[in-house]
Amino acid sequence: MSSWATSSIETPTLAVSTVIFALRPNGDGCLQLATPLVRRIRAPFEGQWALPGGPLNTDEDLATSASHTLRDTTRLEPRYLEQLYAFGSVDRAGGKLAERVVSIVYWALVGADEADRAIQSENVQWFWADELPTLAFDHNQIIEYALGRLRNKIEYSRIAHVFLSETFTLAQLREVYEAVLGRELDPGNFRRMVESTGTVEETGERLAGTRHRPPKLYRATTITAGETK
Amino acid sequence: MSSWATSSIETPTLAVSTVIFALRPNGDGCLQLATPLVRRIRAPFEGQWALPGGPLNTDEDLATSASHTLRDTTRLEPRYLEQLYAFGSVDRAGGKLAERVVSIVYWALVGADEADRAIQSENVQWFWADELPTLAFDHNQIIEYALGRLRNKIEYSRIAHVFLSETFTLAQLREVYEAVLGRELDPGNFRRMVESTGTVEETGERLAGTRHRPPKLYRATTITAGETK
DNA sequence: ATAGAAAAAGTCAGAATGACTCTAAGTAGT
DNA sequence: ACTACTTAGAGTCATTCTGACTTTTTCTAT
Incomplete structure (x- = not known):
């Protein structure tokens, strides 16, 4: 093994980024998965869209860093936040960056109400998750990976209600599932499952x-211990 | 947001570690989950057991770094390697370390044959995964987390055969499942499932x-595309 | 030959799942 | 006030999946 007494400039920079998902009504009045992106204001990839994120603050935990960066850049405070993956290929900047950056990426869900409160500006915009432009770095692949995780996790855990407000009808909850999974579900079977x-x-x-006929309103049952897993 | 023009010594050190699992026969002749640990030869936690790992080499990908460190410290070359989680709490060294270390942890599986070839020395030893001593840093929690992932993943993916050699009987494959899950399985139902x-x-x-009666020998079907997921 | 042991195939009842029907309870239009 | 329309919500039915169990086969050891 080589000596590690070299200067710490050898250590790759650590960044924390987040893929945020919200459900927003599209032209047809249907809910569709959307994600907010920020425009890069410096090289490399200047002017291109990228995931919100930033360097890891030395005195912050990883998840805390993700929340803070999110609040600072998009003003969003997600109701769900979970680590997605650490991306650290040597060439992930595509040769456009001298120093190496390892990104620890989180994924987050925000409710529809919260999503509207997000910054919308020249440099922060919502995009439909399935119609993204070419993003900076490897961020297209990262969002694709996050989408897979969301679709998988909604099937076996109880995160769907995070997209909604505190009370909701079963039809609204079903709409969330349908938008995320991209297919229709039988209302009767869905009710039985839930x-x-x-x-x-x-x-x-x-x-x-x-x-x-006026539908019943429901709320999510309070989760005991680490059941969201 | 604070300025980030400070020296790069502010960036936390990036380490890559790996939780390795193998199945080894215990006193009763039953297979039991074991993991190799290395003794720390410097502060902090000098003399205590820890996961094999080391600082991230600047010109290596994360998974490559994990493999290389593994080969160098334990001489193991796992047949399965997957990222587990990035651990980066500010206090994970328990106040025993001045600099902050963020660890990107992988988990790996080795076959029984391969496991025997591992280094066994004063400073590298196999431990039963459910009878670990107090380890350095937060490594006890990390192994616990990896165990959960292994038990979960064996149920829905086809990784079990990695513990065995190329050909095996269904009874041997069932033994793997029983050892990992910690409960007996019905032979008939197991056969049907497989x-x-x-x-x-x-x-x-x-x-x-x-x-x-001599049992049939099987081999794992070759996996097409990314089906291990 | 016979006993013992595990392999391999088969049985059966209950649970889960998907496709579907039927009735209830509101609103909107006339 | 009545009717048409729409979705809520309950219920049905056949198929598949699952766990517990039984039976038959085929080898070794004695």
């Missing part, structure tokens, strides 16, 4: 103002 | 020299 897993409970209220 | 998922194929050979 009720059998005990992820929601009735509030006793119903949603008024619809032009049909 | 055959229905098409993860193995007959070699045409049978294992001779048993004191009963």
Whole structure:
């Protein structure tokens, strides 16, 4: 093994970035997966869109760093945050950067209400997750990977309600699943699944103002211990 | 946001470590999960056992770094290697270290044959995964986390055969599952499961020299595309 | 030959799943 | 006030999946 007494400039820079997902209504009034991106204001990839992120602050934990950068750049405070993967290929800057950067990437979910409060500016914009432009670094692959994780995780865990506000109807919850998975679900079977897993409970209220039978309102059951896993 | 023009000594050190699993026969002749650890030869935690690992080499990818460190310290060349998690709490050295270390941890599986070829010395030893001493840093928690991942992943993917040699009987494969999951499985149901998922194929050979009906030998079917996921 | 042991195939009941039907309870239009 | 329309919500049914179990086969050891 080689000596490691060389100057610490040899150590790759550590960055923390986050893939944020929200469901936003598209032209058809359907919910669609969207992700906010920020425009790079310096080389390399200046002017191109990239994941929000930044260098790891020395006195911050990884997840804390992700939250803070998110708040600073997009003003978003996600309701769900989980580590996705550490990306550290030697060539991930595509030869455009002298120093090496290892990115620890998180993924996050925000509710529709929260998503509207995000900064929208020249340099921060929402994009549909399945119609992204060419992004800086390897960020296209990273978002693709995060999408896979989200689609997989929604099937076996109870994170779907994070996209909604505190109370919601089963039809709204089903809409979340349909938007994420990209296919329609049978309303009856969906109801049976949700009720059998005990992820929601009735509030006793119903949603008024619809032009049909008023649906019951539910809330997510409080999670005991580390069940989100 | 604070200025980032400070010297790069502010950047945390990046280390890559690996949790290695193998199945080794214990006193009863049963297979049991074991993991090799190395003794630390410098502060902090000098003399205590720790995961094999080391600083990230600037010109190596993360997984490559994991393999190389493994080969150098334990002489093992795992047949399966996957990123586990990036651990980077500010206090993970327990106040015993001035500089901050972020560890990108991999987990690996080695076959029983390969495991025997590992270095066994004063400073490198196999431990039963469920009877570990107190390790350096947060390595006890890391191994616990890796164990959970292994147990989870063996249920939905086809990694079990990696613990065995190229050809094996269904009884041997079942033994792997039983050792990892820590419970007995019904032989008939196990056979049905394995055959229905098409993860193995007959070699045409049978294992001779048993004191009963000779079982068929199987090999793992070759995996097409990224199916291990 | 016979006993013992595990391999390999088969059985069966209950749970989970997907496709589907039927009834309830609202609104909107006339 | 009645009717048409729409979705909520309950229920049905056939198929598949799962776990527990039984039976038959085929080898070695004595």
